[in-house]
Amino acid sequence: MNVCPHKGAPLCEGPQCGTTAWDGGGKFISCRDNEIVRCAWHGWEFDIRSGASLVDPDVKARTFPVTVEGGNVFVLA
Structure with missing residues (x-):
């Protein structure tokens, strides 16, 4: 279904994108391009595959x- 489990937002309104992660050395890096869907309402991020x-x-x-x-x-x- 097209529903964010947080507050029921339609996930299709959010972007397919990447995310940021800590590199272990004090910096944040962009990663996982096009592997994430982000809820447009509150920014919750979900792995597209799982x-x-x-x-x-x-x-x-x-x-x-x-x-x-x-x-x-x-x-x-």
Whole structure:
């Protein structure tokens, strides 16, 4: 479903993006380009493949298997 588990926002309104992470040496770096969907309402970030929240992996957005055939995306619900 197209629902953020935090407050029910439609996840399709948020960007597909990357995130930032600490590099272990005192800097934040950009990483995981196009692997994250960010909720447009409150900024919660979810892994596109697993649906897991980056902050608390026990909180998950619902995911569905998909295939791409001839440029068409099929959702296998």
